[in-house]
Amino acid sequence: MTDFPGAPSSPGSGRLRVLAAMSGGVDSAVAAARAAEAGHEVTGVHLALSSNPQSFRTGARGCCTIEDSRDARRAADVIGIPFYVWDLAERFREDVIDDFVAEYAAGRTPNPCLRCNEKIKFAALLDKAIALGFDAVCTGHYARIVDLPTGERELHRAVDAAKDQSYVLGVLDAEQLAHSLFPLGDTTKDVIREEAERRGLAVAKKPDSHDICFIADGDTQGFLAKHLGTATGDILDTDGTKLGEHDGAYGFTIGQRKGLRIGRPAADGKPRYVLDISPVNNTVTVGPVEGLDVLGLTAIRPRWCGEPPAGPGAYTAQLRAHGEEVPVTAELTDGQLHVALAAPARGIAPGQAVVLYDGTRVVGSATIASTERRPVTA
Numbered sequence: 140m141t142d143f144p145g146a147p148s149s150p151g152s153g154r155l156r157v158l159a160a161m162s163g164g165v166d167s168a169v170a171a172a173r174a175a176e177a178g179h180e181v182t183g184v185h186l187a188l189s190s191n192p193q194s195f196r197t198g199a200r201g202c203c204t205i206e207d208s209r210d211a212r213r214a215a216d217v218i219g220i221p222f223y224v225w226d227l228a229e230r231f232r233e234d235v236i237d238d239f240v241a242e243y244a245a246g247r248t249p250n251p252c253l254r255c256n257e258k259i260k261f262a263a264l265l266d267k268a269i270a271l272g273f274d275a276v277c278t279g280h281y282a283r284i285v286d287l288p289t290g291e292r293e294l295h296r297a298v299d300a301a302k303d304q305s306y307v308l309g310v311l312d313a314e315q316l317a318h319s320l321f322p323l324g325d326t327t328k329d330v331i332r333e334e335a336e337r338r339g340l341a342v343a344k345k346p347d348s349h350d351i352c353f354i355a356d357g358d359t360q361g362f363l364a365k366h367l368g369t370a371t372g373d374i375l376d377t378d379g380t381k382l383g384e385h386d387g388a389y390g391f392t393i394g395q396r397k398g399l400r401i402g403r404p405a406a407d408g409k410p411r412y413v414l415d416i417s418p419v420n421n422t423v424t425v426g427p428v429e430g431l432d433v434l435g436l437t438a439i440r441p442r443w444c445g446e447p448p449a450g451p452g453a454y455t456a457q458l459r460a461h462g463e464e465v466p467v468t469a470e471l472t473d474g475q476l477h478v479a480l481a482a483p484a485r486g487i488a489p490g491q492a493v494v495l496y497d498g499t500r501v502v503g504s505a506t507i508a509s510t511e512r513r514p515v516t517a
Contacts, residue, residue: 247490
């Protein structure tokens with residue numbers, strides 16, 4: 140039997156019952172095909188996450204349309220595996236969409252992909268799979284699982300750094316990793332597309348999904364306005380001077396420069412960036428770029444891919460999706476993760492995740508609650 144790195148061990152023949160999450164894209168299709176070729180008993184499942192069954196890809200930018208479901212079914216037919224559609228729209232709305240709206244209303248910047256992995260793909264889906272007798276859930280994420288001689292498993296970055304998705308998988312705990320398959324972690328995207336073509340999968344050249352799957356037109360501010368309404372407030376400089384007005388503080392993110400509508404240049408002639416969002420008094424504070432320098436942060440709700448770190452330690456950290464790794468010192472105290480940065484980093488917002496790495500190994504993830512900024516001097 141051929142296999143791929145990171146497949147869970149199984150007694151006897153090593154053949155697993157695998158539930159392959161198939162989004163309708165090329166990555167999940169090839170992941171399912173690789174699992175089947177490795178000799179596992181694979182069943183494909185497409186997650187119906189949208190409550191709007193008339194949502195087509197025309198004009199859409201996500202991964203949950205009717206067309207995607209049909210693409211997933213056609214891929215399953217080519218691979219020769221059973222295929223089902225599971226309706227998780229209500230759970231997705233409660234755990235991902237409602238959370239997304241609530242976080243913005245509270246002045247934070249959430250990552251819905253990370254929350255989907257935590258609450259849907261490796262909680263709701265995995266729990267249901269285990270209850271039905273499956274051994275593992277297989278996805279098309281670009282990440283690697285390394286099995287240790289002790290039987291423990293580690294989550295590592297993918298070989299293809301440009302496609303690495305370990306940041307949004309940092310919420311997985313040891314038990315979830317024990318039932319996870321990531322067959323693409325040792326491969327590049329170009330190889331995956333070539334393999335899909337060779338296997339006769341029609342999705343070989345299908346564009347990648349991007350942006351937020353439940354905001355089809357990519358208009359996040361319009362989506363939030365629909366759910367939260369408009370609420371006029373002030374845009375302030377760091378000295379409290381009113382520079383303009385906004386229609387809702389939720390329409391801004393830390394580090395934003397464009398679309399501030401402050402009406403006139405700052406006294407020093409320098410560009411202004413969003414430094415703070417206060418939902419309590421509905422104000423947005425802007426200032427010079429130096430005001431974005433973060434020296435440290437406190438993060439809550441930590442989740443560890445193995446044993447929690449003991450005492451302070453030196454790591455690297457990724458502070459936002461597609462962000463660069465930065466050297467840090469981190470310590471877990473009373474359930475909170477305290478992180479000191481070796482050099483200032485910019486554009487770090489509460490609500491985002493901090494993911495710790497030891498080399499390529501993912502240590503764990505936590506949600507940024509507050510940041511320590513470099514003071515802005517007049």
